[in-house]
Amino acid sequence: MDNETNQRVDARPTKGFFIHMLTRDVPLDKAIIDLVDNSVDGARRMRSPGDDFSKYVINISCDEGQFSIQDNCGGIPLDVAKNYAFRFGRPSDAPHELNSIGQFGVGMKRTIFKLGQHFYIKSTTQEHIFEIEQSVDIWIKANDWDFEIKNVKQADPAMTESPTSGSIVPISVGTEIKITRLHESVKEVLGRTEFKNQLITDIEMAHALPISDGLQITINGERLRPFDFSLLKSDQITPAREIVPYDLSAGKVKADIVVGIVEEKSRSLAEGGWYIFCNGRMIRAADQSKDTGWGGELNKYHPDYAYFRGFVFLEAEDPSLLPWTTTKSNVDVDSKLYRAVRQKMCNLALPVLGFLRNLAKEKSALSDLKDSDEMEPTLQNAMNPELGATTIKQSRFTDIPPATFAAPRASVSKGSKDSSVRSIQYTRPVAKIEKVMRSLGVKSAKEVGEQTFDYYLSNECE
Amino acid sequence: MSKQPSYERINYRLRIAKSIERKMIIESARRLATFSHLVDYSYVGFGSLYFADFVVFHRLLGISDMTSIEKEERDQERFLFNRPFGCVKIEFGDSNSVLPLLPWKKRTIVWLDYDGHLDEEALQDIRILVTSLPSGSLLLCSVNCHPDKQPERNDSSPADSAKISLRDYRHNRLATRLNKERIPAEFRNSNLGNWNLAGLYYRLITDQIQACIQDRNASSDPATKVGFHQILRFHYEDGAKMLTVGGLLVADQELPLFDKCNFENLEFIRRGRLDESAYEIANPCLTPKEIKLLDTYLPLGDGRSLSNDALKMLPSEACQRYSEIYKYYPLLAETDL
Numbered sequence: 001m002d003n004e005t006n007q008r009v010d011a012r013p014t015k016g017f018f019i020h021m022l023t024r025d026v027p028l029d030k031a032i033i034d035l036v037d038n039s040v041d042g043a044r045r046m047r048s049p050g051d052d053f054s055k056y057v058i059n060i061s062c063d064e065g066q067f068s069i070q071d072n073c074g075g076i077p078l079d080v081a082k083n084y085a086f087r088f089g090r091p092s093d094a095p096h097e098l099n100s101i102g103q104f105g106v107g108m109k110r111t112i113f114k115l116g117q118h119f120y121i122k123s124t125t126q127e128h129i130f131e132i133e134q135s136v137d138i139w140i141k142a143n144d145w146d147f148e149i150k151n152v153k154q155a156d157p158a159m160t161e162s163p164t165s166g167s168i169v170p171i172s173v174g175t176e177i178k179i180t181r182l183h184e185s186v187k188e189v190l191g192r193t194e195f196k197n198q199l200i201t202d203i204e205m206a207h208a209l210p211i212s213d214g215l216q217i218t219i220n221g222e223r224l225r226p227f228d229f230s231l232l233k234s235d236q237i238t239p240a241r242e243i244v245p246y247d248l249s250a251g252k253v254k255a256d257i258v259v260g261i262v263e264e265k266s267r268s269l270a271e272g273g274w275y276i277f278c279n280g281r282m283i284r285a286a287d288q289s290k291d292t293g294w295g296g297e298l299n300k301y302h303p304d305y306a307y308f309r310g311f312v313f314l315e316a317e318d319p320s321l322l323p324w325t326t327t328k329s330n331v332d333v334d335s336k337l338y339r340a341v342r343q344k345m346c347n348l349a350l351p352v353l354g355f356l357r358n359l360a361k362e363k364s365a366l367s368d369l370k371d372s373d374e375m376e377p378t379l380q381n382a383m384n385p386e387l388g389a390t391t392i393k394q395s396r397f398t399d400i401p402p403a404t405f406a407a408p409r410a411s412v413s414k415g416s417k418d419s420s421v422r423s424i425q426y427t428r429p430v431a432k433i434e435k436v437m438r439s440l441g442v443k444s445a446k447e448v449g450e451q452t453f454d455y456y457l458s459n460e461c462e
Numbered sequence: 463m464s465k466q467p468s469y470e471r472i473n474y475r476l477r478i479a480k481s482i483e484r485k486m487i488i489e490s491a492r493r494l495a496t497f498s499h500l501v502d503y504s505y506v507g508f509g510s511l512y513f514a515d516f517v518v519f520h521r522l523l524g525i526s527d528m529t530s531i532e533k534e535e536r537d538q539e540r541f542l543f544n545r546p547f548g549c550v551k552i553e554f555g556d557s558n559s560v561l562p563l564l565p566w567k568k569r570t571i572v573w574l575d576y577d578g579h580l581d582e583e584a585l586q587d588i589r590i591l592v593t594s595l596p597s598g599s600l601l602l603c604s605v606n607c608h609p610d611k612q613p614e615r616n617d618s619s620p621a622d623s624a625k626i627s628l629r630d631y632r633h634n635r636l637a638t639r640l641n642k643e644r645i646p647a648e649f650r651n652s653n654l655g656n657w658n659l660a661g662l663y664y665r666l667i668t669d670q671i672q673a674c675i676q677d678r679n680a681s682s683d684p685a686t687k688v689g690f691h692q693i694l695r696f697h698y699e700d701g702a703k704m705l706t707v708g709g710l711l712v713a714d715q716e717l718p719l720f721d722k723c724n725f726e727n728l729e730f731i732r733r734g735r736l737d738e739s740a741y742e743i744a745n746p747c748l749t750p751k752e753i754k755l756l757d758t759y760l761p762l763g764d765g766r767s768l769s770n771d772a773l774k775m776l777p778s779e780a781c782q783r784y785s786e787i788y789k790y791y792p793l794l795a796e797t798d799l
Binding site: 246247248253295297298299336337339340341342343344346347348350351353354355357358404405409410460 | 560586593
């Protein structure tokens with residue numbers, strides 16, 4: 001084809017451009033969590049079925065000079081390192097690891113490039129030990145895209161005792177990644193307490209499930225705490241659950257949706273909303289946006305709903321079927337699967353929101369009533385721990401059976417309260433109320449309210 | 463007349479167009495027998511205190527699994543007392559809190575017969591039903607679509623508040639009921655008068671149904687995909703302009719049953735084609751004596767026509783309109799039930 005009129009252009013990306021594009025849109029904390037994701041996938045792979053995560057440890061250490069992560073979660077097998085782990089993007093022939101978190105084939109490399117100019121990786125599996133060490137600035141100048149695997153050795157079985165066969169061995173079969181010559185901007189951020197605290201919270205949320213199941217993660221020696229999975233249950237109130245199997249042409253996905261309320265003392269405006277998990281990884285925490293239906297299928301999120309908690313556990317053997325974005329920090333709202341799941345989520349949630357609206361009404365009605373004998377706090381009683389309400393604390397709420405939400409619908413009024421009248425309560429500045437008092441020639445705020453209402457009624461409505 | 467001088471009672475009993483609509487809906491619902499025996503259907507509606515729809519769906523179709531949703535929780539005893547049959551259950555609460563709790567295992571006729579205008583809550587109810595109802599179910603939605611009237615202001619009102627145009631006033635009212643982003647661009651400059659608001663509501667209801675059908679089908683296997691097949695679009699007026707939209711949810715594999723319903727041969731059927739307008743339920747002003755006379759010339763054809771000399775004294779348009787709905791025209795009599 002090459003002749004004078006047809007010539008070829010070199011359209012290969014430069015490595016520098018490639019690294020820039022790869023790292024520009026991922027926030028530093030999300031990049032670091034990608035490495036934790038890999039460790040958790042390793043632990044899940046190592047674990048015997050039915051086992052929890054209590055034998056596994058992930059230690060992160062970071063300061064202005066370096067970042068490192070060490071785990072005992074099985075290491076990177078040599079053939080995986082050679083063929084897949086260091087490729088950019090998952091090769092189409094790569095086998096999918098069942099129910100894993102990692103799937104896009106960008107995580108580890110993206111994090112290394114995002115953080116610094118030099119990296120060292122040591123992997124110890126039950127078969128092999130190997131190392132990779134590379135300066136990124138030198139690699140950029142090289143013509144090929146390869147990394148050199150060094151010091152490949154057969155593993156000594158005695159040295160690589162599997163953690164499943166004994167108690168925790170801090171670093172036996174696992175991976176160590178150390179990044180040095182950090183970028184200037186990264187140095188500054190990693191040194192900040194605020195960033196470290198944010199990272200702790202982010203990992204506590206992202207890996208809330210494995211941490212609840214015993215996984216030990218530390219950051220600079222500080223052990224991360226388990227997330228509070230709790231929902232209220234009483235004689236009259238039971239959380240709702242629906243398990244929906246989806247049989248997609250490309251494979252199967254299971255959606256397990258649990259919704260309910262938390263007890264009075266756990267009410268929190270910031271923590272109310274939806275928590276979405278894909279293969280055990282939390283990708284949305286306390287979502288109060290339109291992405292999870294608020295202000296669309298549901299009313300807008302509102303302080304009355306601060307008791308609401310919704311948990312969505314999506315599971316698929318093939319992780320590419322799940323609706324997550326590459327940073328695993330959001331749902332892909334346009335995904336067909338997610339659109340179908342969201343309808344189920346909202347149908348399950350609506351009765352809970354109705355209950356919470358009635359609860360708010362009951363509270364305000366009771367505070368308005370001078371004579372509290374007129375009305376029973378039916379809804380509040382149903383939530384009262386002193387009257388038997390308890391809290392289910394379980395990472396996947398496995399004790400909650402599939403059912404719709406059950407709760408009392410309305411407060412019981414005592415005696416013969418006249419339903420044809422209703423009280424109105426509102427607040428205005430004192431100075432303005434007194435001005436109207438003088439104008440009307442009355443002595444109380446109550447009279448101001450009644451007379452201004454009657455005035456409006458006779459002048460504008462009748 | 464009745465011993466109960468309640469304005470509500472008179473309203474409900476003498477709403478002629480509503481009564482005709484109810485009979486047309488019953489006539490359509492009979493055709494659902496191709497899917498299942500009607501006695502195996504459920505009925506869900508807003509019975510209020512009068513349960514007019516529950517009475518006819520039970521008496522005429524034999525449906526006995528009936529649920530009325532009642533948002534007024536204050537007068538529970540009164541509502542329970544007024545149930546016309548023992549088989550009517552009442553679920554107290556907002557419709558969008560109660561609808562998701564119903565089982566939706568059986569084919570169902572649901573009539574969301576709202577008193578008021580279309581709002582976000584009504585669209586939520588439609589979403590719940592479109593994503594929950596099994597194939598063979600009939601979904602009906604009625605809303606008030608009478609153009610908003612600007613309140614008359616008297617002299618004591620602040621002068622500038624009266625300056626807003628009627629069109630802007632109506633759009634402001636609309637914005638209190640519905641999310642702005644729902645309103646299609648072509649309605650933004652409409653004055654929303656006459657039947658324009660009904661046109662907008664029809665569009666919003668059908669848009670919502672289509673979007674929810676897509677979401678429902680998004681991840682289901684092809685065999686269980688459902689479609690919405692409109693059969694009814696009524697305009698009627700007993701004082702306020704009203705719109706009813708109705709249609710069936712049908713799984714693709716049950717489409718042959720839908721075809722067997724032969725809805726097309728009912729004169730009031732509206733399948734929702736682009737060039738099609740609503741079926742207007744006529745409410746001609748004729749006296750009972752005139753109606754008796756007209757009935758002797760109906761149905762038209764076979765030698766019978768409205769041009770008969772005996773009918774000359776009657777307004778021809780009213781006669782024409784009556785001839786379209788005479789089978790559904792309510793028989794009114796003074797009685798004490």
